[in-house]
Amino acid sequence: MKNLFLLLILILIAANTKASEAIGSYNAGKLKEADDILEQAPSVLKLLRPRNRSFATTEMAELLEQMAQEMRAEFPESEPLQVGDIAARNGGKIAGHKSHQNGLDADIVYYTKKQTTQNPNQSRWSEDFVKGGKVTDNFHVERNWHLMMKLIDTKKVTRIFVDNAIKKVYCLKRSELEKTHGKEVVTNVLRRMRPEALHSTHMHIRMNCPEKDSLCQSQPDPAKGNGCNAVFVVKKPKRPIDPFNDRRGSKR
Numbered sequence: 001m002k003n004l005f006l007l008l009i010l011i012l013i014a015a016n017t018k019a020s021e022a023i024g025s026y027n028a029g030k031l032k033e034a035d036d037i038l039e040q041a042p043s044v045l046k047l048l049r050p051r052n053r054s055f056a057t058t059e060m061a062e063l064l065e066q067m068a069q070e071m072r073a074e075f076p077e078s079e080p081l082q083v084g085d086i087a088a089r090n091g092g093k094i095a096g097h098k099s100h101q102n103g104l105d106a107d108i109v110y111y112t113k114k115q116t117t118q119n120p121n122q123s124r125w126s127e128d129f130v131k132g133g134k135v136t137d138n139f140h141v142e143r144n145w146h147l148m149m150k151l152i153d154t155k156k157v158t159r160i161f162v163d164n165a166i167k168k169v170y171c172l173k174r175s176e177l178e179k180t181h182g183k184e185v186v187t188n189v190l191r192r193m194r195p196e197a198l199h200s201t202h203m204h205i206r207m208n209c210p211e212k213d214s215l216c217q218s219q220p221d222p223a224k225g226n227g228c229n230a231v232f233v234v235k236k237p238k239r240p241i242d243p244f245n246d247r248r249g250s251k252r
């Protein structure tokens with residue numbers, strides 16, 4: 001009886017310490033004991049479900065759930081936090097992405113003025129927020145800034161990839177933002193907001209390695225400064241881009 005009791009205690013401890021592990025880097029990595037955000041992050045609306053990439057580190061699942069809950073509490077009228085691809089169950093290479101390999105990358109739909117909810121059973125994004133190099137009216141400038149500021153404030157998120165036109169909006173609003181949030185905060189968010197092709201339908205967040213994951217390789221921090229000069233240099237894409245389809249993949 002006593003042994004049975006001890007066994008039960010051991011099983012309970014094991015169940016509680018079950019944790020995911022991110023292995024390797026964001027673009028050459030694996031994921032062990034992943035959380036499925038369809039189960040672990042009930043406040044998140046998981047999109048692109050036919051792609052079956054709802055797997056994440058426990059840290060990512062918790063971060064997404066926390067953000068979804070806090071955004072809902074602060075903006076009760078807004079659409080839920082909508083998440084696209086994270087990783088495959090065991091991580092590794094997935095079609096359409098070079099990264100998303102170790103459960104520390106996730107795609108989040110931009111918040112919208114019209115509180116648009118996308119159909120979770122589609123396998124493509126349904127809205128592009130940049131047309132002709134300009135951010136569309138439905139892109140919620142303040143709410144997306146608020147989410148990005150919150151993400152960076154956790155100190156767990158190292159980079160947020162967005163379309164160049166989107167970073168430009170915030171670079172142009174820089175002094176106004178600094179009046180409200182202070183220069184240090186604004187510079188740090190802009191520093192980590194990285195302009196990248198194929199991010200006009202969603203932002204892509206990347207977390208630092210969890211401390212306990214000794215085989216995980218973090219990417220070095222981005223260079224200091226807000227990086228705003230670079231977004232005003234006009235670059236021509238090397239090839240035509242279909243913003244609704246990630247097939248060709250984001251480099252990052």
Ligand SMILES: [Zn+2]
Binds near residue numbers: 204
């Ligand atoms: Zn992504």
